[in-house]
Amino acid sequence: MAMLLAPAGSPEALEAALDAGADLVYIGLKGWSRGGARGELDWQELGDAVDRAGARGVKVELALNTIPKPRERAVLLDQIPRVMALGIRTLIVNDVGILSMLRGRYPQLYLTASIGCGAQNEADVAFFRDVGAAAVVLPGTVGPDEAAACVAVGGIAVEIMLHMVEEFVLLGKCSMPSYVHLRPAAMPGGLTDLTRQTGSMKRGGVGACYKICEQPWYLEDGHGRRETQMLPSRQLSRIGDVAGYVAAGVRVLKLQGRSLPPELLGPLVARYRRALDDARVGAGTPPAAESVLPPSWTVVGR
Amino acid sequence: MASAAVAFELTTSVSNLRHLRASDLGAYDAVYLGNIYCRLYEGNLLEHPAELREAIRVTRDQGRQAYLTTYGAPRNEGLRVVRRALEVAATEGVAGVEIHSVGLLKLVHDEFPRLPVHVGNFANVYTDVGADVLKAFGATRITPHYELTLNEIDQIARSCGLPLELLVHGKMPLGVSEFCILVEYEAKWGVRCPDLCQQEVFLRKQGWGLKSVGKGVLSGHDVCMLEHLSRLRAGGYRHFRIEAVSESPAYRAAIGAVYREALTRAMAGDDRTEARWWQAIRDHARLGLCNGFYFGQSGMDYLPAHDNRTMEALP
Numbered sequence: 001m002a003m004l005l006a007p008a009g010s011p012e013a014l015e016a017a018l019d020a021g022a023d024l025v026y027i028g029l030k031g032w033s034r035g036g037a038r039g040e041l042d043w044q045e046l047g048d049a050v051d052r053a054g055a056r057g058v059k060v061e062l063a064l065n066t067i068p069k070p071r072e073r074a075v076l077l078d079q080i081p082r083v084m085a086l087g088i089r090t091l092i093v094n095d096v097g098i099l100s101m102l103r104g105r106y107p108q109l110y111l112t113a114s115i116g117c118g119a120q121n122e123a124d125v126a127f128f129r130d131v132g133a134a135a136v137v138l139p140g141t142v143g144p145d146e147a148a149a150c151v152a153v154g155g156i157a158v159e160i161m162l163h164m165v166e167e168f169v170l171l172g173k174c175s176m177p178s179y180v181h182l183r184p185a186a187m188p189g190g191l192t193d194l195t196r197q198t199g200s201m202k203r204g205g206v207g208a209c210y211k212i213c214e215q216p217w218y219l220e221d222g223h224g225r226r227e228t229q230m231l232p233s234r235q236l237s238r239i240g241d242v243a244g245y246v247a248a249g250v251r252v253l254k255l256q257g258r259s260l261p262p263e264l265l266g267p268l269v270a271r272y273r274r275a276l277d278d279a280r281v282g283a284g285t286p287p288a289a290e291s292v293l294p295p296s297w298t299v300v301g302r
Numbered sequence: 303m304a305s306a307a308v309a310f311e312l313t314t315s316v317s318n319l320r321h322l323r324a325s326d327l328g329a330y331d332a333v334y335l336g337n338i339y340c341r342l343y344e345g346n347l348l349e350h351p352a353e354l355r356e357a358i359r360v361t362r363d364q365g366r367q368a369y370l371t372t373y374g375a376p377r378n379e380g381l382r383v384v385r386r387a388l389e390v391a392a393t394e395g396v397a398g399v400e401i402h403s404v405g406l407l408k409l410v411h412d413e414f415p416r417l418p419v420h421v422g423n424f425a426n427v428y429t430d431v432g433a434d435v436l437k438a439f440g441a442t443r444i445t446p447h448y449e450l451t452l453n454e455i456d457q458i459a460r461s462c463g464l465p466l467e468l469l470v471h472g473k474m475p476l477g478v479s480e481f482c483i484l485v486e487y488e489a490k491w492g493v494r495c496p497d498l499c500q501q502e503v504f505l506r507k508q509g510w511g512l513k514s515v516g517k518g519v520l521s522g523h524d525v526c527m528l529e530h531l532s533r534l535r536a537g538g539y540r541h542f543r544i545e546a547v548s549e550s551p552a553y554r555a556a557i558g559a560v561y562r563e564a565l566t567r568a569m570a571g572d573d574r575t576e577a578r579w580w581q582a583i584r585d586h587a588r589l590g591l592c593n594g595f596y597f598g599q600s601g602m603d604y605l606p607a608h609d610n611r612t613m614e615a616l617p
Contacts, residue, residue, distance in 0.1 A: 067428045067429060069454070070429070070430065070457065073429070073431075095426075095428055095429055095431075095432050096404060096426075096432045096435050096436070097428075097429040097430070097431030097432030097433070097434065097435050098429065098431065098432075100431065100432075100434075100435045101431050117404075117426070118375065118403070118424075118426060119404075119405070120375055120376065120377055120403070121376055121377050121378045121380070121381050121403065121405055122378055122381070122405070123381055123403065123405025123406055123408055123409045124403055124404055124405030125405070126405060126408055127404045127405045127407065127408040127439070128404075130408065130439075131435060141480065142377070146377065146378050149378050150378075168477075168479050168481060168483070169476075169477035169478065169479050169519060170375050170477070170478055170479060170480065172426060173374060173375050173424050173477055173478040174476070174477045175447075175448060175449050175474075175476045175477065175601065176476050176477050176512065176519060178449055178595065178600065178601055179474075179476050179512070179521055179600065179601035179602050180510055180600060180601075180602060181600050182449075182595065182598075182599065182600045182601065183600075199600070200449055202426060202428065202447070202449070203428060203449065215507060216507075217505040217506060217507045217512075218505070218506045218507065219483070219487075219503060219504075219505055219506075219514065220503070220504050220505075220506055221491070221501050221502060221503045221504075222501065222502040223501075225491060227487065227490075229483060229505065231483065232481045232483065
């Protein structure tokens with residue numbers, strides 16, 4: 001049965017997601033998630049979140065989806081027993097090597113290949129299954145029919161990020177921000193002797209992507225033509241396809257938005273809750289208008 | 303003092319048969335055939351099996367090895383197209399297939415086990431442990447992600463034991479998109495797809511510059527490692543690439559000739575550069591030069607080999 005996975009970038013957002021009917025929530029651990037300036041919780045908040053979610057029968061998934069350098073990787077691996085002691089068993093990771101390493105050391109973990117892994121097709125899904133992922137996240141650009149083909153691979157749960165910002169460059173395939181600015185920054189969470197790569201979409205520090213996509217550029221050719229050019233993007237909301245994804249066998253419907261404040265997150269989760277419940281009883285969801293992007297819409301704001 | 307010469311391989315990339323026929327491949331050892339960005343690219347060899355077969359023949363007739371590249375971010379439909387190209391590659395016995403999707407690595411490993419697989423930039427090899435995983439799936443060569451520094455690449459090289467292919471010159475691929483930002487200018491510019499993305503089109507903003515190929519974004523500055531070849535030699539690297547998929551045959555020939563000579567010299571321990579090499583590089587670099595991420599800086603910056611020199615002071 002498909003479940004609804006909601007973001008929780010703050011204790012208040014967690015409460016809103018729970019109130020709105022999320023089946024699962026995902027949280028970034030401060031310093032170790034691609035969140036950057038987006039919501040991350042520290043250890044104390046994480047422990048509280050696990051307790052509060054658990055009291056309502058909701059499991060917490062933990063995003064550990066930066067790609068640390070080897071020295072930092074050792075520190076990350078040292079955190080895993082503490083994560084497991086909190087009762088967390090699902091980790092979202094972003095590097096195939098780290099995924100494989102965790103699979104070998106902690107066979108009891110349920111490991112999800114993050115949307116940042118760039119999986120888009122059935123062969124990618126099969127690859128992540130073979131590496132030991134229990135689930136793989138595909139972008140909402142993958143429609144129900146394609147998702148069904150991915151589900152048919154078998155042996156791995158398929159998740160769809162069906163509410164997300166579709167940026168110009170595909171997730172997991174973008175180095176534009178770091179081309180302009182790449183600056184190692186001190187790791188938050190008390191790990192002051194470590195750094196993470198601010199500006200790298202893939203490795204971490206997404207919170208400072210410098211909004212490369214958001215700004216107007218000039219498009220120039222060799223014939224003197226010059227046009228103002230915004231890089232295309234859209235708020236992808238596939239609420240009208242929830243029934244299709246459920247029928248396709250998608251296991252988890254995931255919502256992007258760890259930066260969302262509770263007053264926005266709650267209604268969003270509630271809308272998808274209704275759509276999923278309708279789909280379960282065979283009722284259709286009326287088509288929804290495409291959401292309008294907020295003024296600041298890049299990874300910082302999504 | 304020159305030392306014994308070390309063999310190396312210099313590769314480049316060509317999207318279609320027309321460009322291949324117009325290109326002097328004399329400087330290169332091997333050519334990646336196909337365009338990774340767009341299925342509509344003029345004569346994309348990934349889409350035309352008969353032309354791919356002919357391109358392999360043309361490449362070999364020039365005494366070069368043929369490699370096949372594949373799409374940067376294929377969806378399911380793209381897999382079917384690539385599988386057809388792989389069948390040609392397998393039948394013709396190409397020397398390698400480059401993949402940018404880990405799923406394609408598995409697909410080639412399972413269905414075309416005799417084809418050597420090169421892992422490309424967009425497959426996201428960021429770690430030594432990641433390289434080990436891909437090696438277990440049959441990868442025979444890896445291009446570490448372009449965001450890595452040389453020190454990080456050294457670590458991968460030591461760990462995985464596979465040959466690593468490094469970009470030494472050209473516009474560095476930075477992104478793959480499902481949108482084409484150029485197609486809206488068909489009417490306004492009077493240039494139609496698939497000719498639009500073969501124009502020299504740059505995205506500019508203040509001092510920033512990116513090259514657009516419609517559904518792909520590349521660095522506006524040309525990555526240039528001419529001054530740093532001794533560092534690459536010392537690191538044990540022997541496979542080098544000039545990224546020219548969006549460039550003219552003239553670019554491919556001129557820059558290839560520079561690096562053939564420079565690498566030959568560098569691999570023999572002679573690090574001197576020639577003013578005429580710099581002139582050729584300048585002639586073909588529209589927005590200037592950069593080092594990519596090799597030295598830990600932002601990708602668009604240029605770091606001269608000698609700290610007391612600025613890029614403007616290069617020969």
